[in-house]
Amino acid sequence: MKNWIWVGVGGGLGALARTALEQVGTSHHLPLNFFLINVLGSFFIGMIMALSAEWGVLANQWRLFWGVGVLGGFTTFSTFMLGVHTLWQDTKGLAVLYLTGTLIAGLAAAFGGLVVIREVARMAASRTQLEETEDEG
Template structure:
């Protein structure tokens, strides 16, 4: 399978999953679904990119389908930006809170994914 097809297939799954999360969560104005998918995406991308066991076991096209395709389409910066501006119209505090939670939470979730990958590597090495 060509890399573009792998990315496209992963992207189809990721965008569908993102839409599914948005259908599950009725947030009454606060973009909770975008926050959740972005935090999950931060964790999963950091985990996959730092897990040598997984990287060695997956074919290159499968790996790029998961990372660039699925996770790339599951998460969204454009929705974060638009929803932040929309929140600004109703509540400046909510808008800033959303941005700060997303940025700090994203870094925390990336760190957690990285740490889990490191632990997995140590367990596999034993």
């Protein structure tokens, strides 16, 4: 299958998932639904990149499907910016808090996704090594 098909199918699925989570709503004019969507997407992209770039266990078409397609369709930078703009018109301090909070949380989530995959891989390698040692002894 062509790479663009993987991205297109994944993007459609990601957009459907985002639409479902958008229904969560907002709290005190703060678009928490988009905060959650973007932070979750950042966490999962960290996992995708660790599986793909660091461990090489995710084939290129799956990286495109999940990373570019699903997570590209799921996260929503333009809606995030619209939320910042809307908050800015009402409460500038809250807009700055939302903007910086989302960026910091997204970066932390992406790093967290990397760490989770690294730890799972480390545990799997340790377990394999232990099983090999037991088989020899």
